[in-house]
Amino acid sequence: MTETAHTTIHRHDYRPPDYTVESIDLRFELGKETTLVRSRLALRAAYDRSGGERPLILDGHRFVLRSLCLDGAPLAPEAFQVSEETLVVPSVPATFTLEVETELRPQDNTFLEGLYRSNGMFCTQCEAQGFRSITYYPDRPDVLSIFTVTVIADRERYPVLLSNGNPMDRGELPDGRHFITWHDPFRKPSYLFALVAGRLACIEDSFTTCSGRGVSLRLYLQEANRNKGEHALRSLKKAMRWDEETFGREYDLDCYMIVAVDDFNMGAMENKGLNIFNSCYVLATPETATDTDYQAIEEVIGHEYFHNWSGNRVTCRDWFQLSLKEGLTIFRDQEFSADMESRGVKRIADVRYLRTAQFAEDGGPLAHPVRPESYMEINNFYTATVYNKGGELIRMLRTLLGAGRFRKGMDLYFERHDGHAVTIEDFVQAMADASNMDLGQFRLWYSQAGTPLVEASSSFEAADGVFTLTVRQSCPPTPGQPDKQPFHIPLVVGLLDRAGRELPVTLFGEPAPGPTTRILEVNRAEQTFHFSGLDSEPVPALLRGFSAPVKLDYPYRPDDLVLLMAHETDPFCRWEAGQQLAAQVILALVADQQAGRELKPDQAFVAAYRAALTSGEPDRAFLAEALTLPSEKYLAELMPVIDPGAIHIARRFTIRALATQLRNDFLAVRETCRSTRPYGVDDGRSGERRLANLCLAYLMSLEEQAITELCIQQYRTSDNMTDTMGALGPLASCDCPERSQVLEDFYRHWQGDRLVVDKWFSLRALSDLPGTLDDARALIDHPDFELANPNRFRALVGAFSQNQPHFHAPDGAGYRFLVDQLLRLIPLNPQVSARLLAPLTTWRRFEPGRQALMQQELRRIQALPKLPRDVYEVVEKSL
Numbered sequence: 001m002t003e004t005a006h007t008t009i010h011r012h013d014y015r016p017p018d019y020t021v022e023s024i025d026l027r028f029e030l031g032k033e034t035t036l037v038r039s040r041l042a043l044r045a046a047y048d049r050s051g052g053e054r055p056l057i058l059d060g061h062r063f064v065l066r067s068l069c070l071d072g073a074p075l076a077p078e079a080f081q082v083s084e085e086t087l088v089v090p091s092v093p094a095t096f097t098l099e100v101e102t103e104l105r106p107q108d109n110t111f112l113e114g115l116y117r118s119n120g121m122f123c124t125q126c127e128a129q130g131f132r133s134i135t136y137y138p139d140r141p142d143v144l145s146i147f148t149v150t151v152i153a154d155r156e157r158y159p160v161l162l163s164n165g166n167p168m169d170r171g172e173l174p175d176g177r178h179f180i181t182w183h184d185p186f187r188k189p190s191y192l193f194a195l196v197a198g199r200l201a202c203i204e205d206s207f208t209t210c211s212g213r214g215v216s217l218r219l220y221l222q223e224a225n226r227n228k229g230e231h232a233l234r235s236l237k238k239a240m241r242w243d244e245e246t247f248g249r250e251y252d253l254d255c256y257m258i259v260a261v262d263d264f265n266m267g268a269m270e271n272k273g274l275n276i277f278n279s280c281y282v283l284a285t286p287e288t289a290t291d292t293d294y295q296a297i298e299e300v301i302g303h304e305y306f307h308n309w310s311g312n313r314v315t316c317r318d319w320f321q322l323s324l325k326e327g328l329t330i331f332r333d334q335e336f337s338a339d340m341e342s343r344g345v346k347r348i349a350d351v352r353y354l355r356t357a358q359f360a361e362d363g364g365p366l367a368h369p370v371r372p373e374s375y376m377e378i379n380n381f382y383t384a385t386v387y388n389k390g391g392e393l394i395r396m397l398r399t400l401l402g403a404g405r406f407r408k409g410m411d412l413y414f415e416r417h418d419g420h421a422v423t424i425e426d427f428v429q430a431m432a433d434a435s436n437m438d439l440g441q442f443r444l445w446y447s448q449a450g451t452p453l454v455e456a457s458s459s460f461e462a463a464d465g466v467f468t469l470t471v472r473q474s475c476p477p478t479p480g481q482p483d484k485q486p487f488h489i490p491l492v493v494g495l496l497d498r499a500g501r502e503l504p505v506t507l508f509g510e511p512a513p514g515p516t517t518r519i520l521e522v523n524r525a526e527q528t529f530h531f532s533g534l535d536s537e538p539v540p541a542l543l544r545g546f547s548a549p550v551k552l553d554y555p556y557r558p559d560d561l562v563l564l565m566a567h568e569t570d571p572f573c574r575w576e577a578g579q580q581l582a583a584q585v586i587l588a589l590v591a592d593q594q595a596g597r598e599l600k601p602d603q604a605f606v607a608a609y610r611a612a613l614t615s616g617e618p619d620r621a622f623l624a625e626a627l628t629l630p631s632e633k634y635l636a637e638l639m640p641v642i643d644p645g646a647i648h649i650a651r652r653f654t655i656r657a658l659a660t661q662l663r664n665d666f667l668a669v670r671e672t673c674r675s676t677r678p679y680g681v682d683d684g685r686s687g688e689r690r691l692a693n694l695c696l697a698y699l700m701s702l703e704e705q706a707i708t709e710l711c712i713q714q715y716r717t718s719d720n721m722t723d724t725m726g727a728l729g730p731l732a733s734c735d736c737p738e739r740s741q742v743l744e745d746f747y748r749h750w751q752g753d754r755l756v757v758d759k760w761f762s763l764r765a766l767s768d769l770p771g772t773l774d775d776a777r778a779l780i781d782h783p784d785f786e787l788a789n790p791n792r793f794r795a796l797v798g799a800f801s802q803n804q805p806h807f808h809a810p811d812g813a814g815y816r817f818l819v820d821q822l823l824r825l826i827p828l829n830p831q832v833s834a835r836l837l838a839p840l841t842t843w844r845r846f847e848p849g850r851q852a853l854m855q856q857e858l859r860r861i862q863a864l865p866k867l868p869r870d871v872y873e874v875v876e877k878s879l
């Protein structure tokens with residue numbers, strides 16, 4: 001733990017760099033103990049020197065400085081100053097070269113930032129500010145340079161040596177070493193630099209771009225995983241084609257490389273021409289990966305590929321603009337996945353994530369705008385707000401502009417800013433210019449934090465057939481922002497009659513009939529819309545497609561929701577109707593518990609679910625979404641004071657009530673969804689598998705021996721991980737004698753496969769059973785638990801912190817377990833530690849007892865001497 005200076009960086013303090021780097025030559029000598037890095041920078045003053053000379057200030061830390069030369073001559077000790085995080089040279093010429101030699105110990109780098117080792121290979125992670133732990137450099141995204149990189153290492157142990165761009169030169173050296181020199185013709189910021197060295201297998205493919213250029217695609221992985229990269233490569237080709245067809249974006253280098261590594265802080269990294277991936281987003285075989293894993297791989301492969309334009313060709317001026325690349329790229333990967341799968345189901349999954357992760361963040365002490373105003377540690381701002389809410393803002397722009405003008409805006413953005421480091425404002429301006437629209441008010445979405453509440457109410461004037469919708473918007477205070485101005489909200493609506501038929505939506509005074517769906521532009525605190533030409537009172541379908549990241553409140557009656565569940569044309573609204581109905585029912589059961597009343601199943605609700613289950617809905621994945629009850633986390637979001645125990649019981653009660661009354665329907669639907677054919681990736685049956693496994697999960701709540709046997713039978717005969725997990729998930733929460741045998745069998749079978757062992761840790765940490773905390777504690781001492789491997793830590797400790805009833809145990813034991821483990825992780829990996837603190841930061845949402853316990857645990861971290869900046873920021877802001 002070195003960083004102890006906890007200063008705040010403000011967006012308004014941005015100044016262009018004083019010195020830019022025309023080119024950088026890097027030479028890495030990867031050794032057994034130490035790595036020597038020699039960097040030669042061609043620097044140029046970028047300011048007017050007639051007003052006085054400014055010092056050269058370079059970022060750097062966590063290495064040993066070996067030597068420093070300016071224009072070929074060693075710098076005298078009094079000619080520069082080294083502080084904890086910078087190198088300052090007070091006087092330099094207008095143009096000059098600086099040579100810096102540094103010495104690193106990658107094998108000791110547990111932060112997984114900069115140059116580090118993972119499983120015998122060398123790799124880098126430079127976003128956001130990892131490059132400064134390799135050498136002194138202006139480590140900021142608005143300094144773009146041409147990189148030439150020579151990697152030198154032992155040929156036997158590191159036959160593969162990679163960096164960005166194209167290989168230029170290679171050769172043998174004495175002592176069994178070899179080298180390769182890479183040159184990247186595109187100017188890039190340091191955060192996109194990458195290097196990999198190791199003994200790696202390579203699987204190859206090729207892609208011909210729309211203009212006929214051939215691109216060599218190479219996926220590097222450990223020899224033992226050679227058979228697991230096919231899906232990732234196929235996904236890459238799909239993404240490349242899709243970006244050409246959808247956005248007219250062509251790839252620009254001769255090769256595209258992806259490397260899978262086991263130790264990685266996040267999902268993946270878009271380094272120019274050399275993406276580095278957490279192996280969980282690359283490796284898949286039917287036996288080891290679920291359908292969900294396959295989809296996640298496709299999405300993340302797409303995400304990193306799309307960054308080549310939205311992020312690399314056009315990059316961020318400073319880190320406050322992070323959503324410029326991340327929000328846009330999330331939107332692009334969501335659209336890609338929607339086109340590859342079922343659009344409606346994809347939208348539902350994205351909304352589900354936004355409403356749990358992002359809404360919680362936006363309502364808590366770490367709430368920040370999509371474009372933050374300040375930060376201490378930028379790594380803490382790779383958030384659901386910057387990514388996913390940022391993606392929603394792009395989606396709203398497309399809704400408001402229409403697909404055609406949106407595409408024109410995208411083209412204009414890329415044309416104007418290719419090769420530059422720009423701002424969110426530049427992006428919005430391109431959209432405004434391409435569409436001639438006034439986006440002034442829309443910009444508030446980037447600067448105001450918090451989730452707007454849209455309260456709608458309606459009335460119907462039978463005499464003149466006019467339906468009136470009144471819409472009020474407000475936004476709760478967030479840290480530093482007590483008052484908010486109204487947002488520009490696209491509210492997409494439709495109208496249904498009592499028979500479930502879609503009606504024309506005709507605004508009063510407009511010629512009838514209007515379209516069956518329309519965009520209402522809500523832009524004031526209160527507004528009224530009149531719809532005419534209606535014979536009877538319609539049921540409004542509001543926020544179709546989840547057209548804005550808001551909380552919508554409309555007093556739907558249960559029978560309105562049942563009607564929407566059965567007939568609404570928009571998949572999101574249809575799904576949402578069922579979720580609202582379920583939430584009403586479950587929250588009523590929570591109130592019953594709190595009032596000491598007996599819990600009783602809601603018969604109208606059971607009937608609505610029976611109708612859905614037996615509807616024969618052809619989109620099986622959609623039906624599975626529709627039959628999945630709102631998560632405990634989402635239900636918690638809806639409560640003024642969260643009662644995790646009561647939510648858990650109410651949700652379990654509802655599952656069991658449905659299973660009891662619909663037992664034979666669940667069995668029958670499961671039968672129709674099961675196939676005797678062997679599993680196939682992309683066999684079009686993932687929806688069936690999902691629905692079948694959901695039915696099984698419902699049935700398992702009955703705790704019936706016959707069902708348990710069915711479940712074990714599925715486990716024993718499954719030829720794919722989707723069905724294996726479909727059986728294991730419910731078994732892990734089943735208090736039956738077979739449970740431990742099956743879990744043990746699974747572990748023994750997959751002991752050598754890291755990603756599957758991660759699943760095993762998570763299964764146990766997520767169990768409903770009473771002994772789960774003790775089990776999690778015991779697993780900490782399991783020989784396969786690895787504190788320093790982020791995937792493994794997240795699989796056990798991270799998963800446990802998502803286990804609502806156990807993490808929130810009233811005596812605080814769950815909180816204590818998390819913090820006990822974080823106290824061990826913080827010195828090794830502050831970045832991952834800070835992210836895993838999130839569940840404790842929401843303490844204000846609980847009753848006083850839990851509040852005190854959660855705060856107490858946060859204070860235990862606060863009391864650490866020399867708290868790393870990442871963790872310090874989260875703890876300070878949340879207490």
Ligand code: TRP
Nearest residue numbers: 127128265266267268269270382
């Ligand atoms: N830019 C990466 C992405 O969204 C995110 C990322 C990968 C990252 N590794 C990181 C961010 C480490 C911060 C630190 O695709």
Ligand code: ZN
Nearest residue numbers: 303307326329
């Ligand atoms: Zn990204």
